[in-house]
Amino acid sequence: MSRCLAERSIDHVLLERGEVAHSWRTERWDSLRLLTPNWQSRLPGFSYDGDDPDGYRSLPEVVDFIAGYAKAISAPVRTHTTVTSVRDADAGYLVRTNRGDWRCRTVVLASGACNIARVPSLAARLPASVASLTAQSYRNPAQIAEGGVLIVGASSSGTQIANELQRSRRAVTLSVGEHIRAPRVYRGRDLEWWMDAAGVLDERYDQVDDITRARRVPSLQLAGTPDRSTLDLNVLTDAGVRLVGRLAGVTEDGKAQFAGSLRNMCAMSDLKMRRLLDLIDEWARANGLDHAVEPPDRLPPTRVEEAPPLGMDLVKSGIKTVIWATGYRPDYSWLELPVLDRKGYVTHDGGIVCSPGVYLMGMQFLRRRKSALIDGAGDDARELSAHLAAYLDNAAPRLSA
Numbered sequence: 357m358s359r360c361l362a363e364r365s366i367d368h369v370l371l372e373r374g375e376v377a378h379s380w381r382t383e384r385w386d387s388l389r390l391l392t393p394n395w396q397s398r399l400p401g402f403s404y405d406g407d408d409p410d411g412y413r414s415l416p417e418v419v420d421f422i423a424g425y426a427k428a429i430s431a432p433v434r435t436h437t438t439v440t441s442v443r444d445a446d447a448g449y450l451v452r453t454n455r456g457d458w459r460c461r462t463v464v465l466a467s468g469a470c471n472i473a474r475v476p477s478l479a480a481r482l483p484a485s486v487a488s489l490t491a492q493s494y495r496n497p498a499q500i501a502e503g504g505v506l507i508v509g510a511s512s513s514g515t516q517i518a519n520e521l522q523r524s525r526r527a528v529t530l531s532v533g534e535h536i537r538a539p540r541v542y543r544g545r546d547l548e549w550w551m552d553a554a555g556v557l558d559e560r561y562d563q564v565d566d567i568t569r570a571r572r573v574p575s576l577q578l579a580g581t582p583d584r585s586t587l588d589l590n591v592l593t594d595a596g597v598r599l600v601g602r603l604a605g606v607t608e609d610g611k612a613q614f615a616g617s618l619r620n621m622c623a624m625s626d627l628k629m630r631r632l633l634d635l636i637d638e639w640a641r642a643n644g645l646d647h648a649v650e651p652p653d654r655l656p657p658t659r660v661e662e663a664p665p666l667g668m669d670l671v672k673s674g675i676k677t678v679i680w681a682t683g684y685r686p687d688y689s690w691l692e693l694p695v696l697d698r699k700g701y702v703t704h705d706g707g708i709v710c711s712p713g714v715y716l717m718g719m720q721f722l723r724r725r726k727s728a729l730i731d732g733a734g735d736d737a738r739e740l741s742a743h744l745a746a747y748l749d750n751a752a753p754r755l756s757a
C-alpha cells in the first residue's frame with residue numbers, strides 16, 4: 357500500500373509497533389518456511405529474480421525479504437510506534453501512539469489478520485499438569501516437555517508442528533477438524549502454480565456464492581520443504597502420529613472428548629481436494645497443457661483407523677503438552693470506530709470500511725482468494741489506493757492547519 361500511495365504522491369506514514377516484519381520476527385516457529393514458492397511473493401515493483409524460484413523462504417529469509425522491500429521502496433516507517441487508539445476527529449481521524457498523536461484524512465488498517473491465536477474456551481479445563489501452547493507461542497521441540505503432545509487443529513500450522521514433534525520422538529496425537537488436503541506438487545508443478553495459473557487465487561469476493569463462509573475456510577494443508585514433499589494425514593500416520601476427531605470437550609476430571617466425525621472430515625477433505633484437482637485438469641485441457649505436463653496422479657484416500665478413540669484421559673495417557681493450532685484472529689482493541697461486528701471483525705466491502713476514508717488490508721478473502729497471502733497484497737493495494745485517492749480528491753474534508 358505504501359508503494360502504491362507513493363506512486364500517486366500521497367503523503368503517508370507507516371506506524372509499526374516493532375521492527376519491519378515484526379510478525380515474522382516474533383510470532384512464528386523457528387523451522388517455518390513459507391508455503392508459497394519464492395516466485396509467488398510478488399509485491400508492487402518487485403518480482404523474484406534469484407536462482408531458486410520454486411524454493412520456499414525460511415523465516416530469516418522472509419524477514420530479509422520484507423525488510424529489503426521496505427528499504428528498496430523507501431517506505432516511511434516509524435518503528436517502535438504502537439497505535440493505541442484511532443478515533444473520529446474533525447475532518448478525519450486522530451491516531452494516538454506511544455510516540456505522539458497524528459491527524460489524518462484517511463487510515464489504512466494493515467495491522468494483520470493473525471495477531472492473536474484463537475483458543476477455544478475449553479482450554480481452561482485442561483489439568484494443571486498439562487502445559488498449553490499455541491501455534492503462535494510454539495518455537496521448537498526443545499521447548500516441549502518429554503512425553504505426549506496433543507495438537508488441536510490439522511491445517512497448515514497443526515500438521516507442520518505435529519510432523520516436527522513426532523520426528524523429535526514425542527508421541528503426538530493430532531485432533532482433526534475441518535481441513536483441506538492438498539498435494540505439494542501436482543502433475544510436475546507446484547500446487548500454487550496451478551492455482552495461480554488457473555485463476556483460483558484471483559477469484560473475487562463479489563463473485564463467490566457465500567463470502568462469509570469463504571472467509572472462514574481453513575488454510576490448505578501445505579508445507580514448504582526443501583524436498584517439495586506433501587505433508588498430509590497419511591504422511592503423519594506413517595510417521596507415527598495418532599489421529600483423533602475434533603476436540604469437542606474436556607471433562608471436569610481431565611478427559612478429552614473427541615467428535616466421532618474423523619472419518620467424515622477426512623472424506624470431505626479428500627472430496628474437496630479431488631474437486632480442486634479436477635478443476636486444474638479441466639483448465640490444463642482447455643489451455644492446451646494436458647500433454648505438456650505429467651499425467652494426473654491422485655493421492656490415495658486418507659487412512660483412518662476403524663474406531664478412533666472418542667475420549668482420552670490426558671494425564672493417564674501421558675499428555676504433557678497441548679498445542680492449539682486452531683487459527684488466529686486480528687486484534688482491534690485499539691480501534692475506537694463503530695466499524696466492528698459482534699465478533700470483533702471490521703465490517704467492510706472489499707476492504708472499503710463503512711467509516712469514510714478508512715481501508716482494510718491483509719484479511720482472508722478481502723478482495724480475492726489470495727488477499728491474505730503476501731502475493732495478494734499488491735492487487736488489493738492497487739485497487740484500494742485508487743479508491744483512497746479518489747476519496748481524497750472528491751470527498752474528504754480538509755484538515756485545518
Ligand SMILES: Cc1cc2nc3c(=O)[nH]c(=O)nc-3n(C[C@H](O)[C@H](O)[C@H](O)COP(=O)(O)OP(=O)(O)OC[C@H]3O[C@@H](n4cnc5c(N)ncnc54)[C@H](O)[C@@H]3O)c2cc1C
Nearest residue numbers: 372373378379390391392438439467468470718728729730
Ligand atoms: C503461521 C503462518 C504462516 C503463513 N505463511 C504464509 C505463506 O507461506 N505465504 C504467504 O503469502 N502468507 C503466509 N501467511 C500469511 C501472512 O501472515 C501474510 O501473508 C502477511 O504476513 C500479511 O502481512 P500483513 O502486513 O497484512 O500482516 P502482518 O504481517 O501481521 O503485519 C501487521 C503488522 O502490524 C503491526 N501492528 C499490529 N498492531 C499494531 C498496532 N496497534 N500499532 C502498530 N503496529 C501494529 C504488527 O506488529 C505487524 O508488523 C502466514 C501466516 C501465518 C500466521
